[in-house]
Amino acid sequence: MADPAIFLAAGEQSGDLHGAELARELRSRIPGVRLYGLGGSRMAEEGVELLADLDRLAILGFAEVIRHLPDLAGLRREVRQFLLAQKIDLLVPIDYPGFNLPLARYAKRNGISVLYYIAPQVWAWHESRARKLAEDTDLVCVVLPFEENRLAGWGVRTRFVGHPLLDRDASDTSAAPGPHAEPRIGIFPGSRMQEVRRLLPTFLQAGRELSSRMSGLEIVVARAQDLPDSAYAGLGNATLVDAETAVRSASAAITKSGTITLQLALAGVPMVVGYRVNALTYHIARRLVRVDHIALVNLVAERGVVPEFIQGDVTPARMAEAALPLLDSETPERRAQVAGLREVAERLGDPGAAGRVAEECSRLLAVRAEP
Numbered sequence: 001m002a003d004p005a006i007f008l009a010a011g012e013q014s015g016d017l018h019g020a021e022l023a024r025e026l027r028s029r030i031p032g033v034r035l036y037g038l039g040g041s042r043m044a045e046e047g048v049e050l051l052a053d054l055d056r057l058a059i060l061g062f063a064e065v066i067r068h069l070p071d072l073a074g075l076r077r078e079v080r081q082f083l084l085a086q087k088i089d090l091l092v093p094i095d096y097p098g099f100n101l102p103l104a105r106y107a108k109r110n111g112i113s114v115l116y117y118i119a120p121q122v123w124a125w126h127e128s129r130a131r132k133l134a135e136d137t138d139l140v141c142v143v144l145p146f147e148e149n150r151l152a153g154w155g156v157r158t159r160f161v162g163h164p165l166l167d168r169d170a171s172d173t174s175a176a177p178g179p180h181a182e183p184r185i186g187i188f189p190g191s192r193m194q195e196v197r198r199l200l201p202t203f204l205q206a207g208r209e210l211s212s213r214m215s216g217l218e219i220v221v222a223r224a225q226d227l228p229d230s231a232y233a234g235l236g237n238a239t240l241v242d243a244e245t246a247v248r249s250a251s252a253a254i255t256k257s258g259t260i261t262l263q264l265a266l267a268g269v270p271m272v273v274g275y276r277v278n279a280l281t282y283h284i285a286r287r288l289v290r291v292d293h294i295a296l297v298n299l300v301a302e303r304g305v306v307p308e309f310i311q312g313d314v315t316p317a318r319m320a321e322a323a324l325p326l327l328d329s330e331t332p333e334r335r336a337q338v339a340g341l342r343e344v345a346e347r348l349g350d351p352g353a354a355g356r357v358a359e360e361c362s363r364l365l366a367v368r369a370e371p
Helices: 013-029 041-045 062-067 069-085 097-109 127-136 147-152 165-171 193-213 243-249 259-266 279-288 296-301 316-327 332-347 353-369
Strands: 005-010 034-039 049-053 090-094 113-117 139-142 158-160 184-188 218-223 239-242 252-255 271-275 308-310
Touching: 005 013, 005 069, 005 097, 013 034, 013 041, 013 090, 013 353, 034 041, 041 049, 049 069, 069 097, 090 097, 090 353, 097 113, 097 127, 113 353, 139 147, 139 353, 147 158, 165 259, 165 353, 184 193, 184 243, 184 259, 193 218, 193 252, 193 271, 193 316, 218 243, 239 243, 243 259, 252 259, 252 316, 259 271, 259 296, 259 332, 271 316, 296 332, 308 316, 316 332
Parallel strands: 005 034, 005 090, 034 049, 090 113, 113 139, 139 158, 184 218, 184 252, 218 239, 252 271, 271 308
Antiparallel strands: none
């Protein structure tokens, strides 16, 4: 039998990180495995042969997708042809549902096994999408604790594997500094160019307002690994650092929603969350999305642990006002949030997510190899 071939499909920075960790585990467990995929520099470093990189995939929102439909359609055709030409045995979509859900359906209908890693948030949309997920996958490995029962109730075969961020947290013993040791406000505007352009100016201005109200406050801005320096023009007295350094050094944070909120929670960094998208995208999402919160920390906690601001409410004044008490260890706001973030961290499971996913990949490949 030929060496097994796996295609990993990641569409953004967090997916590239998790795909790289999974690739490392797959190579250690499956001799001769051939790894192909869509992703970024981290996956490439782990030996994944990339068909396309994140530049062609990092598109944010409904309106933006419409403008990029021709290129996305072309890439989708390329991937489909590649899956068949290379006789891919297993497709592993990693989040990124707009591109990956149709790809999963195509693969399943063409006899390719499908393990979806980091479930698309179909539970926030409509039951019909979850039922399609059940039809188009062999297994969904979920990383948020409430997803397993919710998706299983719609017929999706699932396994909760814990959150992959726990593996990085376990290997990093450095802790975030106390709020009075060189106080720093961390600015986390996102990993996609569109997010940075839309959020960074407002987040920076909020940081400057905080600096005017707190003597000695430093502002650090988290840089996405695959974005150029030009994306961060006009920082003024703010310091640009990599995201991991920003998380470790921040006393409190102003951040976009998404995986970064869980990373901050694991580091015990209190935060204010803001998110703004294209007006058309927001209008459509309001009609379709059925969740009470946008921040993953609040979704995991099933309550409002951190303040959230959306669209027109994302203003420097509002975000600075909400972040100010988080920079003082004696305030009830900071104490309550730190306790809530500790609760979130406890709900995320145990380290070893990538290893558990690799185990499930091996099982699916073994079933395919059976006579």
